[in-house]
Amino acid sequence: MAILSLQYDLLNQDDKDIFLIDEPEVNLGSTYIESTIVPMIKNLAKSKKIIVIATHDANIATRTYPVTSILKKSSNNIYDTFQGSMFTNELININDKRVLKWDEESENYLEGGSIAFKERGTLYGTSN
Structure with missing residues (x-):
């Protein structure tokens, strides 16, 4: 359910400019995060969306190339x-x-x- 919900939200919100994502890695495997979630986040960033992510996952925190880290x-x-x-x-x-x-x-x-x-x-x- 977590996979479908997150994927739906990241793919079907073209009208949104800001995304607040809290620990998307919870209940998801590393392979899925790397192959699906990280590219989705990168695509949102390329389309000039603002993405705020709270994460403990090294792949998300580094491979999405965040402009700002807190x-x-x-x-x-x-x-x-x-x-x-x-x-x-x-x-x-x-x-x-x-x-x-x-x-x-x-x-x-x-x-x-x-x-x-x-x-x-x-x-x-x-x-x-």
């Missing part, structure tokens, strides 16, 4: 919001202008950290 971090009930881009490799705190590296934060939050990322590479048979 990262919300919390520590001791203090919340920081960072905004930036994979193209500049920066995430800038909107309050105090601290800068984080987009690639490092993405590896931590989307891939489970460098150890998990490298372990998957080993499991898949790559040397890096």
Whole structure:
């Protein structure tokens, strides 16, 4: 049902200019996300639609080539919001202008950290 609903909404809303998509990866397999959902999102972007996606899926977060990324971090009930881009490799705190590296934060939050990322590479048979 999730597959049909999401696919219908992405394909049949030509009259909409803004799409708010919350965790489209829930209940969907990685293959379907990569082969169907990511291309649909890219097509919406090409047609000048505004797409806001909340996701923990690395394929969606990186392979759709987002213009802007937003990262919300919390520590001791203090919340920081960072905004930036994979193209500049920066995430800038909107309050105090601290800068984080987009690639490092993405590896931590989307891939489970460098150890998990490298372990998957080993499991898949790559040397890096």
